[in-house]
Amino acid sequence: MRSQLFLFDTMSGRKEIFRPLRPPEVTMFVCGPTVQSRMHLGHARTYVFYDAMARYLGHLGYDVSFLMNITDVDETITRAARRESADPLAFSRLMTSLFLEDLRRLKVTTVTRFEPVSRHIGEMVAQIQSLLEKGYAYRAGGWVYFDTSKFRRWGRLSHQSSRDLSLRPLELSPAKRNLTDFGLWRPEELVKGRWRSPFGPGSPGWHIQDTAVTLPIFGPQYDIHGGAYELIYPHHEAEIAQAESITGVRPLVRYWVHTGLLNMEGHKMSKSLGNVVTVDEALKAYSADELRFHFLSVRHRKEMDLSGLGAAQRRLREMRSAARRLARSERSDGHSLGPFESALNDDFDSPRAIGWAARTLAAAAKEDDPARSSKLAWAGVRAMSILGVDLLVEP
């Protein structure tokens, strides 16, 4: 019998048995990009991880509805478009198509539905109105703010006390009632004359964009919410506050799964530090499989460094050369993937799972019986293919 899948849940702070709401369906939402520039490898790590996870859930027999939003309305996009003397909408459409292309090149193929948030402005306005009617939001100087003092569970996901929270004020403004209140609607028009609302012309805040996409599609509860660790506060905290205040149903999300940073020689890869490597640049020197292999060779919750990429490339080459040499004859499913599955069932321990595939290929190389050797080699090939890494391609 197959062991049970456990996932580390940021909300509870421990590994939990994975029980989806409506098996075999699994509903999974992952925060998509703000399409202001080409995708960099820090984002790629996150998307590759959730893609591998969705592939593994599929392998376990689940039917994964994988939803990703695309933030195509944001002041950073408007600013980037202005720098290029481009129309913000045309610019964000172009960046969206480049983002989708980069995902395809990384073999991130499991997302079942992409939703550009600009198509959901009406839903955002309706949700903000509902929050106003229920007393969770208030209007101030053209803005609409969420009143965090009205939401008892504010700070629960990030495990912060009210004292911790008071040290991390959001969006400084004298019009706000509490330091941690966040904007739902802002009076600035990101695209001139574009969005009207009962609260005046303007544009939606970032956090309401996610609930505007998930509530109509998944309803008031879904299984997995993914994204990078840095999004926990305030972004994911705000999503919980908005959705649970609107629907009265909790929890919004059954499993909060977060991924660690990708560093570049010890520093966070970020636009502001100027040490960004885009996916487009990286794919000129490395294959998608090599990038995937490197990302998955470290536990998803840990920080990792790009500097190990060369070593990952060599390790993958060794596994590939063994696989091509030894996976003879017909594809064979005879050898159990039990230890590989056990590793992934333990909060998706992909380094341990890859280690098993590598050892299985090494054992295949030592095996004298060709049939047995081929069977072992095929097990390694099958295991890696579940993670979206192909061992049988020509180098």
Ligand SMILES: [Zn+2]
């Ligand atoms: Zn998000």
